[in-house]
Amino acid sequence: MLVDNxxxxxxxxxxxxxxxxxxxxxxxxxxxxGTGKTVTMQILxxxxxxxGVPVFCADIKGDVSGLAAPGEPKDFLSARAEKIGLADxxxxxxxxxxxxxxxxxxxxxxxxxxxxGPLLLxxxxxxxxxxxxxLNVAFRVADxxxxxxxxxxxxxxxxxxxxxxxxxxxxxYGNIASASVGAIQRxxxxxxxxxxxxxxxxxxxxxxxxxxxxxxxxGYISLLAADELMRAPRLYAIFLLWLLSELFExxxxxxxxxxxxxxxxxxxAHLLFNEAPKVLLDKIEQVVKxxxxxxxxxxxxxxxxxxxxxxxxxxxxxxxxxALRAYTPKEQRxxxxxxxxxxxxxxxxxxxxxxxxxxxxxxxxxLEDKGAPSIVGRTLIRPPSSRxxxxxxxxxxxxxxxSPVAGKYDTVYDRESAYEVLDRRAQEALREAEFTARxxxxxxxxxxxxxxxxxxxxxxxxxxxxxxxxxxxxxxxxRTVSRHVGxxxxxxxxxxxxxxx
Numbered sequence: 319m320l321v322d323n324x325x326x327x328x329x330x331x332x333x334x335x336x337x338x339x340x341x342x343x344x345x346x347x348x349x350x351x352g353t354g355k356t357v358t359m360q361i362l363x364x365x366x367x368x369x370g371v372p373v374f375c376a377d378i379k380g381d382v383s384g385l386a387a388p389g390e391p392k393d394f395l396s397a398r399a400e401k402i403g404l405a406d407x408x409x410x411x412x413x414x415x416x417x418x419x420x421x422x423x424x425x426x427x428x429x430x431x432x433x434x435g436p437l438l439l440x441x442x443x444x445x446x447x448x449x450x451x452x453l454n455v456a457f458r459v460a461d462x463x464x465x466x467x468x469x470x471x472x473x474x475x476x477x478x479x480x481x482x483x484x485x486x487x488x489x490x491y492g493n494i495a496s497a498s499v500g501a502i503q504r505x506x507x508x509x510x511x512x513x514x515x516x517x518x519x520x521x522x523x524x525x526x527x528x529x530x531x532x533x534x535x536x537g538y539i540s541l542l543a544a545d546e547l548m549r550a551p552r553l554y555a556i557f558l559l560w561l562l563s564e565l566f567e568x569x570x571x572x573x574x575x576x577x578x579x580x581x582x583x584x585x586x587a588h589l590l591f592n593e594a595p596k597v598l599l600d601k602i603e604q605v606v607k608x609x610x611x612x613x614x615x616x617x618x619x620x621x622x623x624x625x626x627x628x629x630x631x632x633x634x635x636x637x638x639x640x641a642l643r644a645y646t647p648k649e650q651r652x653x654x655x656x657x658x659x660x661x662x663x664x665x666x667x668x669x670x671x672x673x674x675x676x677x678x679x680x681x682x683x684x685l686e687d688k689g690a691p692s693i694v695g696r697t698l699i700r701p702p703s704s705r706x707x708x709x710x711x712x713x714x715x716x717x718x719x720x721s722p723v724a725g726k727y728d729t730v731y732d733r734e735s736a737y738e739v740l741d742r743r744a745q746e747a748l749r750e751a752e753f754t755a756r757x758x759x760x761x762x763x764x765x766x767x768x769x770x771x772x773x774x775x776x777x778x779x780x781x782x783x784x785x786x787x788x789x790x791x792x793x794x795x796x797r798t799v800s801r802h803v804g805x806x807x808x809x810x811x812x813x814x815x816x817x818x819x
Contacts, residue, residue: 349640
C-alpha cells in the first residue's frame, strides 16, 4: 500500500496519495472541531518525514507530541487499517525536536528585533498607522547609526533616544510625536507581560536546525509547543509568519524539486488573517506564492476555508476537507464555498457529503499529473503509526535531552547592542557635562577669588563722598606738594637740558 515518492492519505474508491513532487504546492486542511483535522496533520507529517522531508508544525493542544513515540495497538485503529486495505500497517515513532517560545516544553525559540522588522512588530503591538510610521523611523535611525536591535531593552533605548532627538530627527525623517513613542512603549509593556520579551534575543534560531534529517534518512519533525502561546494569539501568528518569511529569505531557489525541502503546517490559521491590515495580507500572499520556488510547502489548518483570504486560498492546490456543520446561514455559505473549490465527482454531491462526513473521513483532492487537481474523493483517512495522544513529561524531557540541538539555544547571549551603545553614549555625555560644570564652577570660584584679592589690595573707601575739615586740609597739602614735585621733576628733566645750553 505504501509507495515511494508519495504520501498515503487514505482510501476512497481508490488509494489517495499526495505526490511528493507536488508537496510544495501548498495545501489546506479544514473541518469543524472534533472531525479529525489534527490526525490528518499527523499522518501527513509522518508521511513527509518517512520520505526524508523535514516538517514544522505547531502543537496547539499538546497531543501532536505523540509523533515522537510509536503508536499502540487498538481495535479501532486495526479496523480502520483493515477497511482501507492497509496491510503493512505498523507502529513507529519519528525523529522529533521540541520547541517552545517560552523555553518550558521545548528548546527556546528566539529571533532578534531587527530580524522581525517594523512591519511584523507593528502587527504584534497592534499599532495604528501613525505609530507604525514612528517605529519605521526608529528602525531607520538604528540602521543609519549602526545600532543592533536584539531584544526589548534595545528597542526601548532606541525609542528613548529617538524621543530625545525628535526635533532634529523630525526634520530628516518626518514628524515624530512623543505621544506615538509613548504608545509604542506601552504596547511593548503589554507584550512583555504576555511573555513576548522571551522571544526576542540571542541565540537566534537558525533555519538549518529546522531542516535536519536523521541517520535513517527521515526528516525531523519540529514541534512548537503552542498551548501556552495561544494565550497570545497575535504573537503566535506573527511568529509563524516571521518563520515563513525567514525561510523565503534564506533558502535558495530550487524550482520544482522531486520533493519539498520543508513542509510547514500553520494550525489555527485564521489567527494570521484576523484583522490583518491590507499591507500585511499583501505580504502574506507574496510570501506564500513565492516560497514554493524555495521548495517549501505551506499547509493551513483551520475550521473553515473562508478563514483564508481568496488570494491565498488560490495558491493552495492540495485540499483535505473534513465535516462542516450547516445549521446557520453563515455555515451554509461556508459549505457551498468549500464544495465549489473541489473538482466535482459525478458519484455524489460534494456539498451534501461535507455535512455527512464522519470523524476521520474527509473529501480529498490533490494535485496529480501536470499539476491538475484530482476529482474529489470521499476518503477514509489512514490511521497514524505514531501515538495518538501526548507524550508524558518524562518522555518529553528525554526527547529534549537527546535532541540534536540540545544545549545550543538554552543559554541567553547578550552581546553589545543598541542598549549598551546608547547607555555608553549617555554615560559619556553625562561625564562630559559634569566635567564642563566642574570647570565652570572652578572658573567662577577663581574669578570670585581674584575679585576679592583686588578688593583687598585697593585703599579703603568711605561710603560717604563728603570730606571732613581735616581731610580737606590734608588733601590741599598733598595737592600742593604733588604739584611742586611734578614741576621740579619736569623742570629738572627739562632744566638739565636747559642748563646744558
